[in-house]
Amino acid sequence: MTAIRALLLCSCLGLLRPGGGQPFLRLRPSPSDNLPVKDIVEHPDPEYDPKEQDLDERTLRKKLGSHFDPGFMAVAVPGPANASGAEAAAGRGRAALPAELRRLELGPPQGPRLKVGKKARRKVLQWLWAYTYCPVLYTWKDLGVRFWPRYIKEGNCFAEKSCSLPEGMFCKPVKSVTKTFLRWHCQGWSSQKYCTWIPVQYPLISECKCSC
Numbered sequence: 001m002t003a004i005r006a007l008l009l010c011s012c013l014g015l016l017r018p019g020g021g022q023p024f025l026r027l028r029p030s031p032s033d034n035l036p037v038k039d040i041v042e043h044p045d046p047e048y049d050p051k052e053q054d055l056d057e058r059t060l061r062k063k064l065g066s067h068f069d070p071g072f073m074a075v076a077v078p079g080p081a082n083a084s085g086a087e088a089a090a091g092r093g094r095a096a097l098p099a100e101l102r103r104l105e106l107g108p109p110q111g112p113r114l115k116v117g118k119k120a121r122r123k124v125l126q127w128l129w130a131y132t133y134c135p136v137l138y139t140w141k142d143l144g145v146r147f148w149p150r151y152i153k154e155g156n157c158f159a160e161k162s163c164s165l166p167e168g169m170f171c172k173p174v175k176s177v178t179k180t181f182l183r184w185h186c187q188g189w190s191s192q193k194y195c196t197w198i199p200v201q202y203p204l205i206s207e208c209k210c211s212c
Helices: 002-013 057-067 085-090 118-132
Strands: 016-019 020-025 136-142 153-158 168-185 194-211
Touching: 016 085, 057 194, 136 194, 153 168, 153 194
Parallel strands: none
Antiparallel strands: 016 020, 136 153, 168 194
């Protein structure tokens, strides 16, 4: 048991480790409740930045290969990624009703079924769905010059209001996917410093759900 605890402790401490003075974050496919990834603290010294010759797009595309996903990464500054929070809130009721909600019987749990017309029932279910629907809101995030591609389309759960009646539950991440990026990493000191691009996995929220 002691050995297992020691191993877990080492794993946690290993998330940040120095590489010749440069903090090296090993981005991992975290559990969904740890997303989105917090902003990365970089060493301020520009000596740890890639030089112009290290940013050749053709070379980097070849190195990243099939992991390049234009839907979630961009080399240049991209345009807007998604609707605003207000637009997303307005669209909550327009999304398709899930199967479990379509099967919902209206009425008390241990009482008689509430008899309503099809039109009224549909409006009630749409009203309920407007509160419980949890969209993933995407925005473009600048990871900085030490990542390639530099921009990632990151998801967040809509959290401007409670998603339940009565209030108390909120939209939270339940699923995530990982995208592979290139990370500029330096080791050593001064003239002995060696830098290169290494692949890292960046976890992204892919689904949100109304929960406690």
